[in-house]
Amino acid sequence: MEPKITVIVPVYKAEQYIHKCIDSILSQTFECFELILINDGTPDKSGKICDEYALKDNRVIVNHKPNGGVSSARNNGIKIAKGEYMLFVDSDDWIEPNTLSTLIDHTLNDENDVIIFGLIKDLFSKKELIKSEYNGFFKKQQISIEDLRNNFIYFLNSVGMHPSWMYLFKTDIIVEQNLYFDSKLVLYEDFDFNLRYLNHSSKITFIPDALYHYNLDASTNQLAKRNKINIVSDISTVCNSLFDFINHTNQNMMLKKNAEQMYSYVLPMYTLCLKNIIIHKKVTKMSEKFEVLKQLHNDENFRLVMLHYANSIRFYKFLFILLNKKLYLFAYLLLLYKFYK
Structure with missing residues (x-):
C-alpha cells in the first residue's frame, strides 16, 4: 500500500x-x-x-x-x-x-x-x-x-x-x-x-x-548566523515572490490596495539585512560591507521600500540619500549609530 x-x-x-x-x-x-x-x-x-x-x-x-x-x-x-x-x-x-x-x-x-x-x-x-x-x-x-x-x-x-x-x-x-x-x-x-x-x-x-x-x-544569535554576501539577493527574491503572489490576479488594482501593508511587511526584511552588516563588524571585511550596501543601492525592491518610507522616517531618508550618492562609508557609520550596541 x-x-x-x-x-x-x-x-x-x-x-x-x-x-x-x-x-x-x-x-x-x-x-x-x-x-x-x-x-x-x-x-x-x-x-x-x-x-x-x-x-x-x-x-x-x-x-x-x-x-x-x-x-x-x-x-x-x-x-x-x-x-x-x-x-x-x-x-x-x-x-x-x-x-x-x-x-x-x-x-x-x-x-x-x-x-x-x-x-x-x-x-x-x-x-x-x-x-x-x-x-x-x-x-x-x-x-x-x-x-x-x-x-x-x-x-x-x-x-x-x-x-x-x-x-x-x-x-x-x-x-x-x-x-x-x-x-x-x-x-x-x-x-x-x-x-x-x-x-x-x-x-x-x-x-x-x-x-x-x-x-x-536562546544562546545563539540567529541573525549573526546569516553572514552571507548575497543576502540582498535573497531578500529581493522572496519579495518578488510575495509581490507576485499578492498581485497575481490584478497587477495594478491589487498593488494599490495592498501597497502600504506590503511595504510595512517587507521593511523588516531589509532592516534585518542592515543589522546583519553591523553584527559582523569584527569578522567581515569592510569591502564586503560596502559590497552589500552597493547591492542595496541597486536593488529595485529596496528602492521601492525606501521611496515609500524615506519621507516619513528620518533614518531611512538619510540612508537613502547616502546610498544614492554612493557614500558607503557614511552609510555604514549611520548604521553603526542606529543599530550597534
Missing part, C-alpha cells in the same frame, strides 16, 4: 537531536506514512543513526548525499516521495503523536490544497527550557486563494506562515508545477517556496492545533 503522507527530514549535524525527532515521527498514531531522512553530508554520527532506524523500521528511507544545504536536501526528498501529501520536519525539532492523524482527518473532511497548522516555539538556554510560545491561527478556517491574497498580510501577522513545516502540502501540486526549494537562498527559503506553492492552490485550511515543536537556542 502506498504511503498516505511522506515526511521529509534533512539531517546535518543533528546527533544530539535526531533520536527525539525520528522517534516522534515513528510513534505517530497514524501509521500509513514513509519517513525520508536526507543525510546532507553530515560529518557527525547522524547519518549512521539514520541507517540504524532504517534497519528497524521499513517505513524509513535514508538518502545519503554530499552537503548542499537544507533546500538541496529537501529537494532530494521531494524527488523520491511517494505519499499523497508531504510534510517537512527539521532534524532538531519534533512533532506531537497525533500530528499525522489530525492532518489526515482534515484532508478527509475538507477539500483543500494545503493545511496550515499551529506550532509551539520551545526556547532553550544551555539545554534548559525557558518558555514555550504558541504560534498559529485561533480557530479553524477554510478560505479561498482569493481571500488569502486579499488579506494576506493579516494572515501573515496572525499565523506567521514562513516555515514550510507549518504546512501539509499536496504532492501532486508540487510535482505537476515542478516546485522545488531555491537552493541558492539562505534567508527566507521556506517562505519563497510556500508562496510559489500557494500560487497554485485554490483552497487553504487553517487549523489551531499546535502539532509541531520548534526548538530555538
